[in-house]
Amino acid sequence: MKKLSLLPFVLAVCALTAQAQTNVLRTGDTLPALKLNDQHDKPAVMPADLRQVIFAADNGGAGLVTAWLDAQPKDWLAQSKRVYLADIHKMPGLITRMFALPKLREKPYPIVLGREEADLAMLPRKKDCVTLLPVNAGKIGEAAFVCDAPALQAALK
Numbered sequence: 001m002k003k004l005s006l007l008p009f010v011l012a013v014c015a016l017t018a019q020a021q022t023n024v025l026r027t028g029d030t031l032p033a034l035k036l037n038d039q040h041d042k043p044a045v046m047p048a049d050l051r052q053v054i055f056a057a058d059n060g061g062a063g064l065v066t067a068w069l070d071a072q073p074k075d076w077l078a079q080s081k082r083v084y085l086a087d088i089h090k091m092p093g094l095i096t097r098m099f100a101l102p103k104l105r106e107k108p109y110p111i112v113l114g115r116e117e118a119d120l121a122m123l124p125r126k127k128d129c130v131t132l133l134p135v136n137a138g139k140i141g142e143a144a145f146v147c148d149a150p151a152l153q154a155a156l157k
Contacts, residue, residue: 025122027142031135036085036112036119039104044083044112051081053133054156055120060128062086064152066107074108080156085123087114132156 025031031053036044056062065084069076077084091100096115104111114120124131126145132155134141146152 023122024124025133025140025143027140029140030138031133031140032122034085034112034119036114038110038112039101039107044110046083047078047081049081050083050135050138052135053083053085053123053131055085055087055123055125055131055133057087057120057123057125057131058090058127061125061130064130064146064149067149068152068156069107069109072109077109083112084109085112085114085120087120087123087125089115089117089119 031046031050034044034046038044054065056065065086069084073079076082088096088100104113123133124143124145126147129145129147130152132144132146144155146155
């Protein structure tokens with residue numbers, strides 16, 4: 001019985017070890033080349049003159065970004081030299097295939113999807129917030145976390 005009581009501790013240590021092995025991007029780091037697909041399963045294209053990465057690590061952040069982007073012209077991301085990345089790796093596969101992807105495919109703007117844990121693990125994140133990463137000549141600037149619609153609107157104008 002005592003062996004079972006150690007299981008939560010062992011799982012927590014394993015989770016912390018996995019997090020420690022992922023190096024989160026910091027100011028001055030080079031934005032890594034991402035080989036990911038968008039919601040239409042097409043290879044994502046990162047513009048050479050990319051200015052900003054908009055990243056949603058969870059549903060809270062994704063809801064903020066989606067509400068903002070739905071109100072913009074469909075080419076707003078390309079015109080403003082931004083990309084939108086969404087981490088969906090925690091979503092169960094059946095839910096992803098049957099509900100999430102069909103809904104995402106209705107969006108007129110590209111959403112680059114991280115489907116595996118390692119795909120976007122290097123990006124800084126904060127629960128229920130959007131991460132905004134400025135990019136200048138391929139180098140990452142200081143991350144900003146935006147956690148409500150008015151702040152997102154102000155940051156993206």
